[in-house]
Amino acid sequence: MDDAPIHWFDRIASTQDTAHQLAAEGAPGGTAVAAVEQTAGRGSRGRPWSSPRGGLWLSVICRPATGPAVEVLSLRAALAAASVLEGAGVPGVRIKWPNDLMLGERKLGGILCEARWTGDQLGWIVIGLGINVQNAPAGGLQDSAASLAAAGSALRAGDLVTPMTAALRRAGSLGGVLGPAERAAFSARDWLAGRTLAAPVAGIAEGVTEAGVLRIRAPGAVVHMARTGPVVIAGPSTLHV
Numbered sequence: 001m002d003d004a005p006i007h008w009f010d011r012i013a014s015t016q017d018t019a020h021q022l023a024a025e026g027a028p029g030g031t032a033v034a035a036v037e038q039t040a041g042r043g044s045r046g047r048p049w050s051s052p053r054g055g056l057w058l059s060v061i062c063r064p065a066t067g068p069a070v071e072v073l074s075l076r077a078a079l080a081a082a083s084v085l086e087g088a089g090v091p092g093v094r095i096k097w098p099n100d101l102m103l104g105e106r107k108l109g110g111i112l113c114e115a116r117w118t119g120d121q122l123g124w125i126v127i128g129l130g131i132n133v134q135n136a137p138a139g140g141l142q143d144s145a146a147s148l149a150a151a152g153s154a155l156r157a158g159d160l161v162t163p164m165t166a167a168l169r170r171a172g173s174l175g176g177v178l179g180p181a182e183r184a185a186f187s188a189r190d191w192l193a194g195r196t197l198a199a200p201v202a203g204i205a206e207g208v209t210e211a212g213v214l215r216i217r218a219p220g221a222v223v224h225m226a227r228t229g230p231v232v233i234a235g236p237s238t239l240h241v
Contacts, residue, residue, distance in 0.1 A: 002030065002166070002169065003030075004027075004028050004029065004030030004031045004032070004061075004169075005031055005032070006031075006032040006033075006034060006161065006162070006165055007022070007031070007032065007033045007034070008034050008035075009033070009034070009035040009036070010035070010036050010037070011035065011036065011037045011038075011039065012033075012035040012037075012038055012039070013038065013039050013040040014038055014040050014041055014042065015033040015034065015035050015038060015041075015057050015058060015059040015128065016033075016041075016042065016059045016112065016114065016126055016128045017040075018033045018059070019031070019032075019033045019059035019060070019061050019126045019128075020114070020116060020126055022061065023061045023063075023116065023123070023124040023126065024116075024123075027061055028061075028063070029061055029062055029063035029064075029124070029169075029172070029173075030060065030061065030062075030165075030169045030172075031060070031061045032058060032059065032060045032061070032161075032165045032168075032169075033058070033059045033060075034056075034057065034058045034059075034161045034165075035051070035057045035058075036053055036057075036157070037051060037052060037053045037057070038051030038057050039051075041057060041130065042112070043110050043112060043130070044099060044110065044112060044229070044230075049110070049130055050137075050138035051130060052135045052136075052138075053135065054132075054133055054134035054135030054136075054149075054157060055130065055131060055132050055133050055134070055135040055157055056109070056129065056130065056131040056133050056157040056160050056161065056164065057129075057130055057157075058128070058129045058130075058161060058164055058165065058168075059126050059127065059128045059129070060126070060127045060129075060165055060168040060169060060172060061124055061125075061126055062124060062125045062126070062127060062168075062169075062172030062173070063123075063124050063125075064122070064125065064172060064173065064174075064175055065175060070113045070114075070115060070125070071098055071211070071212035071213065071227065072177060072178055072211065072212040073113045073125060073127065073171065073172065074098050074099040074111045074112075074113045074212070075095065075097070075098065075099075075178065075182075075186060075208065075212050076171040076172075076174060076178070076182065077111045077113065077127050077129065077168055077171045077172070078095045078099060078100075078101060078111050079095065079171070079182065079185055079186060079189070080164075080167035080168055080170065080171040081093075081101060081109070081111070081129060081131070081164060081167065081168070082094070082095060082101060082189055083167065084160065084163045084164050084167050085101075085131075085148075085160075087163070088153075088155055088159070088160065088163070089153065089155070090103075090148060090151065090153055090155070092104070093108065093189070094189045094190065094191040095186060095189045095190065095191060096191040096192055096231065097190070097191075097192055097205075097208060097214050097229075097231065098212070098214070098228070098229055099111040099112065099113075100191075101131065102146075102191045103146040103151055104146065106143075106144055106145055106146035107144060107145050107146060108131060108132060108145075108146045108147070108148070109129065109130050109131035109132060110129075110130055111127065111128065111129055112127075112128035112129075112130075113125055113126070113127050113128070114126050114128070125172065127168050127171070127172055129164060129168065131148070131157075131160070132145060132146060132147035132148065132149075133147065133148045133149065133153075133155060133156065133157045133160070134147070134148070134149045134155075134156060134157065135147060135149075136149075177210040177211050177212075178208070178210045178211075178212060179210075183207075183208070183210065186207070186208060187207055190205075190207055190208075192205035192214070192231065193205055193206070193207055195233055196233070196234040196235075197216060197231060197232060197233060197234055198232040198233065198234040199230065199231065199232035200214075200216075200226040200228065200229060200230070200231065200232075201216045201218065201224040201226055202216075202218060202234070203216040203217050203218035203219070203222075203224060204216065204217045206223070209225070213225045213226065213227050214226040214227075
């Protein structure tokens with residue numbers, strides 16, 4: 001897996017789509033696709049993802065022996081990415097369940113895990129990672145999006161491709177639920193912890209279970225379990241993040 005290739009592109013429609021194509025053609029687990037620019041990048045729920053030059057746009061093929069929940073893999077990938085950034089001199093990166101990287105109150109990047117199946121057999125999973133590095137956030141997102149450059153980092157996207165690929169390969173090779181060490185690491189980076197939510201269920205965010213499910217405590221000490229987003233922060237005017 002560690003010697004699988006990294007395919008580099010200057011300009012591509014989507015690293016995610018190209019990785020799926022390579023996987024369908026038999027590319028081994030660990031194969032990665034990186035691009036300087038994407039013209040049709042996408043985020044969760046199929047939303048367009050602005051991917052100009054200067055950002056990190058990366059997808060890694062995983063072929064786990066067992067099929068971990070996508071929610072767990074998203075959190076593992078986010079933990080891996082945050083650890084790489086911290087090691088590269090970017091402290092304070094936190095994780096917003098289920099798949100976002102946050103710097104302060106703004107979104108720095110996101111994770112997109114997509115599985116492909118043949119009948120009831122898992123074929124592969126592609127982990128997609130997008131991080132604003134030296135690129136400016138897309139128009140209209142300046143108040144909600146962060147970048148490493150704006151935080152004072154001199155890192156370039158090219159500096160991160162190799163260590164991020166290695167970290168995502170390791171995350172994708174793990175099976176089972178989140179272990180105690182992983183849950184502790186997530187708790188230390190949990191951006192939602194203690195925040196009041198309007199959705200997916202109204203209440204206070206209380207971390208995640210070992211299955212990557214978000215715990216939300218509602219009035220009356222009722223605890224709800226949310227498996228999917230989107231998350232809406234309650235406030236004078238609700239904030240979708």
